[in-house]
Amino acid sequence: MSKSVLSGKGVTKVFGLGDKKTVAVDHVNFKFSKGELVSIVGESGSGKTTLVKMILGLLSPTEGDIYFMGKKRDIRTRKQKREYWKGIQAIFQDPFSSYNIFHKIDSVLMDCINMRGGSHLPRDEKIKMITEACGFVNLKYAELTNKYPFELSGGQMQRLMIARIFLLKPQILLADEPTSMIDACSRATILDMLLQCRNEVGMTIIFVTHDIGLAYYISDSVYIMEHGKFVEHGTADQVILSPTADYTQRLINDVPKIHAPWDFAKVASTVSAQA
């Protein structure tokens, strides 16, 4: 068993106080090893994004500890946070709001190199690195230079996000529904690039999604989340092909499939049962 890069013990987040409190994430334990592609699957409101924010350090957990590279994470000061973010990076759902609209693409990518301690490099060197990163995601640097992020399409922006990750080479990449806002055709490209990133750079990818089919396609192991708790986890084949938890079974049942189409007469019974 390889060493765990990121693990959590009893991670909890509670919003609100007293009667109005909501337990968004409820005593969650997890362990992600190096080079693994893990999916966290759950419906909206299951606490996926809260967990992601806690892992990223944007929210602090109410209870529980997160361990990064075997050590307990300590990100109380700004300096510690910056150091932490060198090892952990994220791609978000909405590519249009992920960029600072006042910064040109060149400076977005240049910042990545500076952040990894490449600020002393000559400009030519930097541009060479950027061109390589753009090539990795099938974008042409010559076409991007002097442009603002909003001049690109959603798929291109998401690819540029991956180019950033390629330059930064973090140990962990958190991908929070990176493909839900782009259409099915460009989705294949994005998934492919994430897999390539994993294989070439060797980073751990945590893929958060509500699409169980996507999770099955891309990941090595899958965590299923319901109401802030992990109800099931195991290898992708295990969880998707022979699910044990009721919730997982219902989730898989509700996804449209092509080899076992829905029987609407059966759906009727589930509706009346719920109503």
Next chain:
Amino acid sequence: MGKAILEVRDLTTKYITRFKEDVYAVDHVSFTVDEGRTLGIAGESGCGKSTLALSLMGYYFSPLYYTGGQILVDGRDITNMSPDEVRKNVLGTEVAYIPQAAMNALNPTAKIIRFIEDVIHAHDLKMSKKDIYDLARERFEILNLPSDVLQKHAVELSGGMKQRTVIAISTILSPKVLIADEPSSALDVSSQKLVIKMMYDLMRMGYIKSMIFITHELPLLYNVTDNIMVMYAGQIVESGTAKQMVFDPVHPYSKGLMNSIIVPEEGTRDVKLTAIPGTPPNLKNPPQGCRFAERCKYAQHLCHTSFVTMRRFGEVDPGLLGGEDEGDAVAERNRAYRCIVPIHELKAAYAEEDAARRRDKEAVSYE
């Protein structure tokens, strides 16, 4: 099957941009939807799916303009009507349209029953408030929606409930055709299933005669629709039954599209997803020949200059291809191989890659 409810012939509509350029987003589109049938429209973003849906309403407003063709709803042409007439006699009663993210457009200060009153009053129907309420309650109960929703505000409802309410409101006058544009894309899987189930119920109970379903989620389309139409750059590239289109598409573009299907079923992990390279053409000056030629890996120089029609190989008379004794062998081969470029001066191009892949598959299955 049943009679045609919606018949579209050579429909062409265009957008006029700020710089007075014409963009033909729907270009010579023809299709028919029969009674009791559901038609799905698939395609990449920006291929004209939503514009087609807008055009089908027969109600055009700037910057969308009608340029030609006919839309027959139950035999009546709605393209030569005035906008007011369309609004009164077509929208809601003949054709109902649910735009994308319609559920976010419900006025937060009004109760749901107000929207239903609005729909009915817009069609000059003299009904008392009580009658409207009774009608709405009855309809909601049939559709498994709790009737206290009528007295609630939109903000009190969950996403799935809002979407189902929107569908119930728009079909309150029992339109003949329901056009739903991405009705379930913002919902999670279980509410999505309930929404689809409700649309199916509407069909089964005869409140709507036929349905057009637009989405880019292909597994969903396969589950919901009878026929699927694939659009690319404002044109229809291929249409057929759902099964045919998902498992045995002919056009290279539909093939690419069907390659992007991901489902949580055995075998998904073994197939490598392939994306179609490049981006759709700019419709301000569309390519001369086949619009897909730029991105098509089977394209030949003929494709760039003239438009070639797609044809399934089995549709070609086998006698043309070989001697009489070879007939059976040829027919057999026709089933296994598919033609990518149709016969042109009796020359045929086979999808060699496809054939090879099929052989591999067969070999595996025989083992």
